[in-house]
Amino acid sequence: MTPYDNHLVVFIGGYHNRNRSAFQGNFRNRRWKQAYRVLQRAKICLTNRIKSAMIELLFSSFRRGNHTVKVRFLLLGVVLALLLSSCAPSVVELVHKKHYQAAQRKIQRELAKNPNDDYYNHLLGVIYRDTGQYVIAARQFEKAIRVNPYVPQYYLDYAFMLTQYIDPPHPTNYEQAIRLLNECLRIDPQNYPALRELMITYYTQRQYHDVIRTAETLLQLHRCDMDAIQFRGKAISALRRWDSAVAHYRWALQECQEEKFRFQLAEAQERLGSDYDAMVQWKNYRERLGEMVVYPDTSLCVAERRLFRLQERNRDWLKAQNEQPILELRSPSICENIDGGYADLHFTILNPYSISDFTVYRNDQQVIIPAETKTGILRQLNQSATGTYDLFLPAFEFESGKNQIDLRVVDALGRTTSERYYFWSTGPEQFESMLMAEAPTTNVFFVLIGIANYQNDDARFNFVDLDYSDRDAIELYETLRQQGNIPEENFRLLTNAAATRSEIQAAITYWLAEKLESDPKNVGVIYFSGHGGRVPDSPNDADEEDGFDEALLPYDWNPNFDRRVPTAIVDDDFARWIMDWLPQENPKVLIFDSCYSSGAAKPGAEEIDPEHIDPLEPNLPIPNCALLAASRASELSREDPTTGHGALTARILRALQSAKSDQNHDGRISLQEVYNQIYPGFYNRFGHRPILKSEYVKPDQIFLLQHME
CATH class of the missing domain: 1.25.40 (Serine Threonine Protein Phosphatase 5, Tetratricopeptide repeat)
Known part of the structure; x- marks a missing residue:
């Protein structure tokens, strides 16, 4: 075995991935000197491992060998010397343990010997990146790549910094990251982290055809790669x-x-x-x-x-099929808890013939219904002659926990059908104890956006700066912090020049997405105070009857509208940010104090009667989301000079600061309780109506303030 082979054995024995990548890049491009230096570093980093192996060999020799007393003492002495000897940690170990100062001192000593050492320049870039010094880190990464352009990891770490560390990333960062990742893949075409990051970056930039192509490459490497499947599907759907x-x-x-x-x-x-x-x-x-x-x-x-x-929607078509009875669950909803263990079961049966019998099973055990009761239910059921039958089972008892309910129906022709449903109940005893229990708390994360001073104000378009919108976001932040004792890290505050389109997008799709993914119970709140507008509908979409999309206008919005260079946040884009990036299972709240604001989340949503809010009505196409808006999709919104705030925000602040808003005295203020304080008299004073919409979420169960001070 040659000396080169000995080094390779030590290297493959477990050295760090970054050096493995550096070695492979140098070796493939016949840069023997640089490859040898990588292997030398690898051998040094494994000193502790080599020492352990030597101790094991010496002990083995001591136990098995037929040595004299003198040799035995010599072997024990060598073992003790090895045990007592110390090995200074390598630079990589120091960086991994986040001992950045010690690692930087070592690197500076090495660079004093050879300023063009690509490996140490790259490691120094990693340290600067991890400590938030991104400009200096970029220079170090670029120097390492310039000295040795054959190491995939150099390009990958630089691209990661541009897309994941700089928060929020600048749009040009994505373009540069795409170039770096493609160069990384030119050297190593099967580099999985580079392929995955490139796919996500393409998706962020809406380059959907490139997303599909990159995802297909990933799927060739890993047949069931979940990220590749998800992003390929999202890209196809976006097209x-x-x-x-x-x-x-x-x-x-x-x-x-x-x-x-x-x-x-x-x-x-x-x-x-x-x-x-x-x-x-x-x-x-x-x-x-x-x-x-x-x-x-x-x-x-x-x-x-x-x-x-x-x-x-297809009820008439289903009836016409005439194959077997069709069952529909009317109430209760399978996603609501049945308090107290009892509820009325209501089913609808679609069938052209009368119903002759039905059987109910609970957790695989038949529910015994007295014959007289069942006869009365069937008699009432068959009074309908429309082919639509309502089956009521009053005060049906549910067991505590999860209930599997099977309904089997037989019609006059002997045709049968059955459906299985799942319900959850606290049970009667558990419900009583829950009434006395302390209400649970959840983490709420806020993206607060307020724009009063715009980059491109233009009176020709009736587009001038506002008076109070930046103050709206700042005071809402302070009120939530003080009244709700909410930690500072739960907020992302963007005002005026900080609230560009790209920064708002990054705050939602990166910062808020990361916070919500940590726990499905976490709630995300997005608040916007600023100009709202209406922009021409895209010809590729054409989902607006009046030909205009509602939009939120960020700081850098350009009044000379050009859809090829998007600056407004149109309703379709905003909905995609929410649905594609934020976890579907987390509750989300949108609060818009702007013109046309009830249409800014997604057009065509039906407005809710404020006195009769049904959280399961299909009023907001974004799942598990509630919207509180200052006005209808056709109305302008006002600022209130008497309070120095937007009309909606002024009422929200007053509601959050008043103990009267806690109508059920549970120590928390819900979105519904805030709305109840806002709505009375609002239209008479300001001339536009605040709107509350919801989809699969109950406004009285989303709490903006918990543990009020």
Whole structure:
């Protein structure tokens, strides 16, 4: 074995990935001297491992060898010397342990000997990056690449800094990161971290065809790579190629056996217009997820609601099929807790023939219904002659915890059908104890945006600076901090020049997404105070009857509107940021104090009667989300000079600062309680109506303040 082979054995024995990448890049490009230096460093870093191996060999020799007493004492002395000897940690170990000052001193000593050592220049860039000195880090990364352009890790670490560390990233950072990642892949075409980061960066830049191409490369390396499947599906959906999206998710479901792909398959089939196929998938998803989960899941609620909508929309078609009775659950919802252990079960049966019998099972045990009671239920059931029958089971008892309910129905022709549903109940005893228990708390994270002074104000477009919007966001931040004792790290505050389109997008899609992903119970609140506007609808979308999209206008909005260079945050874009980047299971709250604000989340949403808010009505297309807006989609919003705030914000601040807002005296202020304080007299004073919308979330269960001071 040659000396080179000895070094290689030590190197492969477990050295750091960064050096492995450096060695491979140098070796492939016949840079022998640099490759040898990498191996030399590798040998030094493994000193402790080599020492352990030597001690083991010496002890083995001591136990097995037929040595004289003198030799035995000599061996023991060598072992003790090795045990007592110390090995200074390597630079990589110091960086890994975040001992940056000690690592920097070592690197500076090495660079004093050879200022063009690419390895140490790169490590110094890593230290500057990790300590937030991004400009200096960029110079060090560029120097390392300039000295030795054949190491993939140099490009990868630099690209990671541009897209993940600098918060929020500048738009040009993405372009530079794409160039670096492509160069990394030119050297190492199968570099998984580079492929994954490139795919995500392409998606951030809406280069959907490149997303698809990169995801397909990842799937060739890892057949069931979850990120690649998700981003490929998102990119295909963003291009509105619903037939391709259906084929993609069908393949993913069959290949990887992940139920979440059934959810996305059903969504794609619904968008494609294949309502029957979508109903089948929603039903399968509801049943399979219901079997797996211990507690109600948000996506389970979404599936139930989507299935119900499709059945309602296709009721006449379903009746015409005349294959077997069709069951629909009317109440209670499978995603609500049944307090007290009792609830009225209400089903609708679609069938052209009368119903002759039904049987109910609870947790695989038949529920005994007295014959006289069942006869009365059937008699009342069959009074309808429309082919639509309502089955009521009053005061049905549920066991504590998860309940599996099976309903089996037989019609006059002997045709049978059955459906399985899952419900959750506290049970009567547990409900009583819960009434006395302390209310649970959740973490709430806020993105607060206030823009009074705009970069491009222009009176020709009736677009001038506002008076109070920046103050709105600042005072809301201070009120929430003081009244709710909410930690500072739960806030992202963007005012005026800091509130550009790219920075708002980064705050939502990176900062808030990361906070919500840590716990499905965390709540995300996005507040905007500033100009709202209406911009021409995209010809590729054309989803607005009046030809205009509602929009939030960031600091850098350009009144000379050009859709090719997006500066306004149109409703479709904002909805995509929320639905594509924020976890679906987390509750989300949008608060907009701007003109046309009730249309700024997504157009076409029906406004709710403030006196009758049904959280399960399909009023806001963003799942698990509530919207509090200053005005309807056709109304302007006002500022209130008497308070020095926007009209909506002034009422919100007053509600948060008043103990009267806590109407149920539980020590917390919910979104519903805030709205109850805002609405009375608002229209008479300001001439526009505040709107509260919700989808799959109850406004009285989202708390803006907890543990009030």
